[in-house]
Amino acid sequence: MKQLVIDFQKCDAGRNCNHECELECAIKVFKVDDPAQAALQIKAYEDGGGKAVLCDQCGDCVVVCPSEALKRNKLGVVMIDKQLCVGCYMCIGFCEKDAFMRNPDWIVPHKCTSCGVCVKVCPHGALSIVDVPEPAVRII
Amino acid sequence: MSQLVFDPSKVMDIDYTKRTEYLDRLEALRAGMRTLKEVPFHPSLPDKGYTNRTLYVNVDSLEVKEKPVTQQMKDVFIGGRGFGLYQLWNAVKPTTRWNDPENEIVISPGPVAGMTQYAGTGKSLVVSLSPQTDIPIDSNVGGFYGPLLKFSGFDGLELQGKAAKDVILFVDGVKGIIRLEEIEGGPEDSHVLAELLTHLYAEGEKDLPNVSVVSTGAAAKHSLIGMLNFSFYDRRRKCVRFKQAGRGGIGTVFRDKRIRALVVRGPKVAGDMNHPVDPETIAKTGIKYHKEIRENDGSQCMMRRNGTAHIVEIMDAYDLLPVHNFQYGSHADTHKIDSAYWQQRCTQATVDGCWYGCSMACAKGADGLVLRTGPYQGDMVTVDGPEYENAAGLGSNCGVFDPDYLLELNFYCDTYGICTITWGTLTAFVMECYQRGILNKERTGGLEMTWGNAEADLEMMHQLARGEGFGKIAGMGVKKMKEYLIKQGWGDPQLINDIGMENKGLEYSQYMSKESLAQQGGYALTNKGPQHDEAWLIFMDMVNKQIPTFEDKAEALYYFPLFRTWFGLNGFCKLPWNDVVPADNSSQPEAHKVPEHVQNYVDLFSATTGVKIDKEELIVQSAKVYNFQRVFNIRMGKGLREHDAAPYRSLGPVTKEEYESRAERYDQQIITEMGLDPAGKSTEEKMALHRTWRTDRFSKLMDSVYARRGWTSNGVPTLARLKELGLDAFPEVVEVVKQHL
Structure with missing residues (x-):
C-alpha cells in the first residue's frame, strides 16, 4: 500500500521552511488556504526535533466505520466516500495517531490519502511515498 | 476476580455473512398485499432536534393526520417517553384497558435521537397501556425506526384503533407517502417478515440501510408478553437485525390492533440532520467520548467485545446472579455462559452499534447458529449476543448452561415476539413450581420442566407460538399464572406468591435483589x-x-x-x-x-x-x-x-x-x-x-x-x-x- 513517510533527518519541523507541505495540501487537496486544515501536521518540539501527524493507512478506521464509508482503494490507501459518511467521527476517536482530521465547517472528516502533493514541495526532500505491505485487519 | 483479557486467536471461525435467507417468499408476500389508503405528506428534517409535528394513524377508521408539537409539550414532556405518556393520557380514559380500541401505541424518538456523533443516540421510546400491568408501560429500544421516522418528518407516531384484518403502515420519508396496506397470509415471525419487508420497501440495495421495520411474532398474539422488534440493516452481515421494545406486552397490543408491521423508509443519514444549534460542541463531545471508549473499554467493561454479558461472572462472583428462580446467586456452571465464552462465540471483526456512531457497540451478534427445534429447525441464523439479561434469564435462572440452547431460546423469543426477560423469569417460576410439585408432568401437559431442560423450555415456547397447551398458560405471565395455580388449588398460595417474581404484573429482570436493599x-x-x-x-x-x-x-x-x-x-x-x-x-x-x-x-x-x-x-x-x-x-x-x-x-x-x-x-x-x-x-x-x-x-x-x-x-x-x-x-x-x- 502507498504510505506517506517523513524523514526527520531531513525535516527540521518547520524551523527553516514555511510549512510548504501543509500549505500545499490545504490549498490543492482541500481548497482552503489554512495549513491547519491540512491532512498532515508538522509539529516542532521546543527542545529540538519534531513529529508529524499523518495517516499511515493502518486501516483501523475502516474497521470501526459503521457506514462502510471507509475502504481501501486499489493502491491500498484508505479513502472516504463522502456519500456514505454519516459524520459520526468514530474514525477520529479511534485513530491512535490522531491522523483523522475535522474541519468545523465540514461534516465529513478528512485524512491523508498518500496523494503526494506535499512530497513535491518539501524544500528539504523529507517526504516520500513508499510502498509497504498492508497490515493485518485488527479487531478494534 | 481478575480482569478478562481478550484473545483474538480464540474467536471462533464463523462466516458472519452466511445464514438462511427467505427472499424467495417475497413475491408471495407482495401478492397478498393491498393498499387501503395512501396519503401524501411533506417530508421535513428536524430543526433543533424537533420536526414539530407527530403523526396519528387510526388503523380501524384509516384516519391519518398530523398533530402539532406545542411549546408546552416540549417544555414539560421534552420528547420520547414524555411525548408518549402525554399523548396516551389524552387518548385513554381511566376505564380503558389494553385491548380497547382507544388504547394507543406511541413511538417517539426524542429530540437528541438521530445524532450520529455520540454513542447511544438512536433510541425510540414506546408507550402503551400494558396487558400485564394495566398501567402505562414504556420501553426504550434501539434500531433505526425512531431516527428514520424523525428524519422523515415526525417526532412521534400514535397508533390507535383495531383493524379488521392485518395491516402494514408504511411511511416513505423520501417520497412523502403514508400508506396503509392490508396483508393476507405471509410470515408473522420477525426474522422472516422484517427481512422481506426491508427488501420490499427499499429501492435498491444501497437503500436497505434506510429502511426499518417494527414487527413482532407468532407468540405475541397468544400471550400477554409480546414485544416489538425494531430492525436495523447490518451492512457487513448483509442482514436485518433487531433491538427489542421488550417489557410489558406492547407486542401483544400491536397484534391485538392487527398491525403486522410498521415500515419507515427515511432519507440517507448524514451527520447534521437534527440541525442542532451548536454542532461544534456535539462533535467535540462525541470525539472525546469515542477516545474514552478506545482507551478504557478494554480494561473496564469490554462492551465492544462482550456487550452487557460482561457482568455474568461478576454477578456470579458477588452471589447476585439469579439461579433457579432467584433462589441462589451463583452456580458452578456459570463459566459455560460467561463473557470469556461469549467473546469467543460472538463475531468480533465487525461493527455492532444499533445506531450510527455508537462506539460502545454492545449489540453483539452470534452467527452461524443452526436451530435444533421448532418451525425453523435446520435453518442457520444470526442471533443477538446474548445480552446479560438473556444469559441470566434464559440461562442461569432456569439452570440452562448450554450456550447453544441459550442462543436458540434467545432467537425464538426474538422472532416469536416475546420478551426474553419476561420469558426467563416466568419459565424459572414454572420450573420452581415443578421442583416443588405445584406443577407436574400431568399438569403441564407432558412438559418436564426440570431445571436446565432447555428442550422442554423451547417446546413450551413453540406451544405458545402455536397458541396451544401449557405454553399458552405460561404466556399469561407470572401474575396470572399465580392466580391460575391458586385457583386450581395447586400448591400453597403463600409460597406461590412469595416465589412468583412480579410486581404490578411485570416480571422481575435478572438481578438477585435479596442482598441489595x-x-x-x-x-x-x-x-x-x-x-x-x-x-x-x-x-x-x-x-x-x-x-x-x-x-x-x-x-x-x-x-x-x-x-x-x-x-x-x-x-x-x-x-x-x-x-x-x-x-x-x-x-x-x-x-x-x-x-x-x-x-x-x-x-x-x-x-x-x-x-x-x-x-x-x-x-x-x-x-x-x-x-x-x-x-x-x-x-x-x-x-x-x-x-x-x-x-x-x-x-x-x-x-x-x-x-x-x-x-x-x-x-x-x-x-x-x-x-x-x-x-x-x-x-x-x-x-x-x-x-x-x-x-x-x-x-x-x-x-x-x-x-x-x-x-x-x-x-x-x-x-x-x-x-x-x-x-x-x-x-x-x-x-x-x-x-x-
Whole structure:
C-alpha cells in the first residue's frame, strides 16, 4: 500500500521552511488556504526535533466505520466516500495517531490519502511515498 | 476476580455473512398485499432536534393526520417517553384497558435521537397501556425506526384503533407517502417478515440501510408478553437485525390492533440532520467520548467485545446472579455462559452499534447458529449476543448452561415476539413450581420442566407460538399464572406468591435483589414495574459499594430513577453513561453519578435544542414526566403504596434451602442487625426473624423514598410537588391526585 513517510533527518519541523507541505495540501487537496486544515501536521518540539501527524493507512478506521464509508482503494490507501459518511467521527476517536482530521465547517472528516502533493514541495526532500505491505485487519 | 483479557486467536471461525435467507417468499408476500389508503405528506428534517409535528394513524377508521408539537409539550414532556405518556393520557380514559380500541401505541424518538456523533443516540421510546400491568408501560429500544421516522418528518407516531384484518403502515420519508396496506397470509415471525419487508420497501440495495421495520411474532398474539422488534440493516452481515421494545406486552397490543408491521423508509443519514444549534460542541463531545471508549473499554467493561454479558461472572462472583428462580446467586456452571465464552462465540471483526456512531457497540451478534427445534429447525441464523439479561434469564435462572440452547431460546423469543426477560423469569417460576410439585408432568401437559431442560423450555415456547397447551398458560405471565395455580388449588398460595417474581404484573429482570436493599427498592418502587431501566442500583450497591448507608440508598432511589428517565425523554441509551467511565472517575466527587458524563449529556441536550440546561435542570425535566407517570398510574387504578409491594423472594430467603445456602451471612445479620443470638434457633425461626426484619426495613425504605420524592406515605405526589414541577397546569392531573389526599 502507498504510505506517506517523513524523514526527520531531513525535516527540521518547520524551523527553516514555511510549512510548504501543509500549505500545499490545504490549498490543492482541500481548497482552503489554512495549513491547519491540512491532512498532515508538522509539529516542532521546543527542545529540538519534531513529529508529524499523518495517516499511515493502518486501516483501523475502516474497521470501526459503521457506514462502510471507509475502504481501501486499489493502491491500498484508505479513502472516504463522502456519500456514505454519516459524520459520526468514530474514525477520529479511534485513530491512535490522531491522523483523522475535522474541519468545523465540514461534516465529513478528512485524512491523508498518500496523494503526494506535499512530497513535491518539501524544500528539504523529507517526504516520500513508499510502498509497504498492508497490515493485518485488527479487531478494534 | 481478575480482569478478562481478550484473545483474538480464540474467536471462533464463523462466516458472519452466511445464514438462511427467505427472499424467495417475497413475491408471495407482495401478492397478498393491498393498499387501503395512501396519503401524501411533506417530508421535513428536524430543526433543533424537533420536526414539530407527530403523526396519528387510526388503523380501524384509516384516519391519518398530523398533530402539532406545542411549546408546552416540549417544555414539560421534552420528547420520547414524555411525548408518549402525554399523548396516551389524552387518548385513554381511566376505564380503558389494553385491548380497547382507544388504547394507543406511541413511538417517539426524542429530540437528541438521530445524532450520529455520540454513542447511544438512536433510541425510540414506546408507550402503551400494558396487558400485564394495566398501567402505562414504556420501553426504550434501539434500531433505526425512531431516527428514520424523525428524519422523515415526525417526532412521534400514535397508533390507535383495531383493524379488521392485518395491516402494514408504511411511511416513505423520501417520497412523502403514508400508506396503509392490508396483508393476507405471509410470515408473522420477525426474522422472516422484517427481512422481506426491508427488501420490499427499499429501492435498491444501497437503500436497505434506510429502511426499518417494527414487527413482532407468532407468540405475541397468544400471550400477554409480546414485544416489538425494531430492525436495523447490518451492512457487513448483509442482514436485518433487531433491538427489542421488550417489557410489558406492547407486542401483544400491536397484534391485538392487527398491525403486522410498521415500515419507515427515511432519507440517507448524514451527520447534521437534527440541525442542532451548536454542532461544534456535539462533535467535540462525541470525539472525546469515542477516545474514552478506545482507551478504557478494554480494561473496564469490554462492551465492544462482550456487550452487557460482561457482568455474568461478576454477578456470579458477588452471589447476585439469579439461579433457579432467584433462589441462589451463583452456580458452578456459570463459566459455560460467561463473557470469556461469549467473546469467543460472538463475531468480533465487525461493527455492532444499533445506531450510527455508537462506539460502545454492545449489540453483539452470534452467527452461524443452526436451530435444533421448532418451525425453523435446520435453518442457520444470526442471533443477538446474548445480552446479560438473556444469559441470566434464559440461562442461569432456569439452570440452562448450554450456550447453544441459550442462543436458540434467545432467537425464538426474538422472532416469536416475546420478551426474553419476561420469558426467563416466568419459565424459572414454572420450573420452581415443578421442583416443588405445584406443577407436574400431568399438569403441564407432558412438559418436564426440570431445571436446565432447555428442550422442554423451547417446546413450551413453540406451544405458545402455536397458541396451544401449557405454553399458552405460561404466556399469561407470572401474575396470572399465580392466580391460575391458586385457583386450581395447586400448591400453597403463600409460597406461590412469595416465589412468583412480579410486581404490578411485570416480571422481575435478572438481578438477585435479596442482598441489595437499594435494588429491592430499585425494582419495586418503580413506575412501570420491576426492571433495571429505572434504577439499576445493584452494581453500585453491592459491587462498587458506593451507597453504603440507608440514607445513601434512599437518596439513590430519588436521584437515579429521575436521571435515568431523562435518557428516555431524549432518545438516549443508558449504557454509555456508566458502562465506560473516564480514567479519573473514581477520584471525582459523586463518582457513582459519573459526573463528566452527566455534563456530556447536559452539553448534548443544550447543543441540540438551544435550551440551556444544567445538571440540576436535567433532573427537574425528568421529575415532571416521572411524577406525571405516577399520577397516570393512579388514574388507571394503581400507583399507590400497595402496588409497590414486593414478592418476598426479592427481599429475603423464602425457603429453608435458600437460608441455609447463606446461613453464615444470615446468622450474622441476626446478630448485627437485629441484636439477637441465632444460636439454638431452628432455621424456620431464623427465617421468620429475617422476614420481619427485611419487610420492615423495606417498608421504612418506602417511607424515606416517598418523602424524598415529594409523595405522601401512600405514594401519591403532593399538590405542592405538582405545583413545584408546573404540573398544576394540567387540571386533570390535579384532580386525580386530589382524590387520594
